[in-house]
Amino acid sequence: AQSVSQHNHHVILSEAASLELGCNYSYGGTVNLFWYVQYPGQHLQLLLKYFSGDPLVKGIKGFEAEFIKSKFSFNLRKPSVQWSDTAEYFCAVNAGSSASKIIFGSGTRLSIRP
């Protein structure tokens, strides 16, 4: 069965630090990959997505992610975090025999110290 793993459950950083959140998936075929963010008290919203082409994708608010097919990974990065980046981040995969099935990871809570 397909799965998505986010090994960092809670990350605490100071402002201006660099961020990398891990995401690994298990599926051998073509995948579409997503990162969603949930700010406190708000809906989940899309940060960025990968369908095909350049494996380095850029999203909103200075976030980017790199798809490494050989490692089944899609890690999220940001060079310099801000206090407003405090949120929960979810990796998601669209894979399988049914392209409509979308599976999420367990999420990573990011806390930024001002």
Next chain:
Amino acid sequence: SQTIHQWPATLVQPVGSPLSLECTVEGTSNPNLYWYRQAAGRGLQLLFYSVGIGQISSEVPQNLSASRPQDRQFILSSKKLLLSDSGFYLCAWRASGRVYTGELFFGEGSRLTVL
């Protein structure tokens, strides 16, 4: 523009009682529809998804069921709730066909407490 409505927002039900959570989408046709359960530290668990009227895919064997009686309506039900059904339920939709972007749009969520 497209909107998604989910209700009720909060529900407190006794064990063994039935459940019905409703979700409707406006402003789009033939969306893909989803029910997820969100639990702290466990992410979003996919429960059901649907690509069309009457077409339901179940991901987790349990006492919940889903139905799609109309194109833009998705209902999550149970005949007899268990304590373990407590949680935060999210409905989501995604465009299909020519307007497909892959992005999921989420409803406000329904907080279910089973006592």
